[in-house]
Amino acid sequence: MTTFNGTHPAHARSVAAAGLVRGAATGRFILQRCQDCSKVQYPPRDACHNCLGIELVWEDADRRGVLSAKTTIHASNEPYFQERLPWTVGTVASQEGPSILAHLLKGCLPGEPVLMDLRLDPAGRGVVVARPANQILASSTSHSRPQEDDFLGDPSGMRILVTDGCSMLGHFVIAGLLGRGVKAVTAGCPGNEGVCPEHEAGGRLNWITVPTDSAWPSREWNLAAQLPDPDSLDEGHVFDAVFDTTA
Secondary structure (H helix, E strand, O other): OOOOOOOOOOOOOOHHHHHHHHHHHHOOOEEEEEOOOOOEEOOOOOOOOOOOOOOEEEEEOOOEEEEEEEEEEOOOOOHHHHOOOOEEEEEEEEOOOOEEEEEEOOOOOOOOEEEEEEEEOOOOOEEEEEEEOOHHHHHOOOOOEOOHHHOEOOOOOOEEEEOOOOOHHHHHHHHHHHHOOOOEEEEEEEOOOOOOOOOOOEOOEEEEEEOOOOOOOOHHHHHHOOOOOOOOHHHOOOOOEEEOOOO
């Protein structure tokens, strides 16, 4: 898997959703919980949907749920999905309370139990992926996507790029990836004067200077970071996956 080749899913995401990236990096299923009323939140937000409290903490959550509805998409305005149609999504009634929109792997049936995970999509964003809780259901015949290899699951042995290693989210992601046995992490340090002095390269972690005036993913970003041109197929793939940790 690489996020440097071909099209990508929609890249925009609110700052509140950064915890989903953190969960995908650390292999945990985490959701926001209000510290005032204990209600679990989804989608991620800045204020509790129940009491409007603003102290929302990302905590480990129950992965279990029941698929309440599903739909298969046959047309899309997004180039990434146009190349991969049909694509199946659905709504999961989670054990924690909220209904969660998830990408559905093969075998998920309405009314049946599912298990949810946080995975990294090819745009470097954390997304919810559901699979049948009863693996026997996974034998169901289907030609639709998504499939397991459309997302990053276990990053062990991979070479990973973290776009902004200086951000708080970047620190969490780097620590989580190194703890899960990645082969190497390359972390971006935004700025115009080189890598921050406190960043020491070594072992499985390497730092690069990235532009502050160019957004990832783009050819300009790669060139400024002295990475291979993403449009060139002759350069090969430097990274197996990218975690976008920019605000």
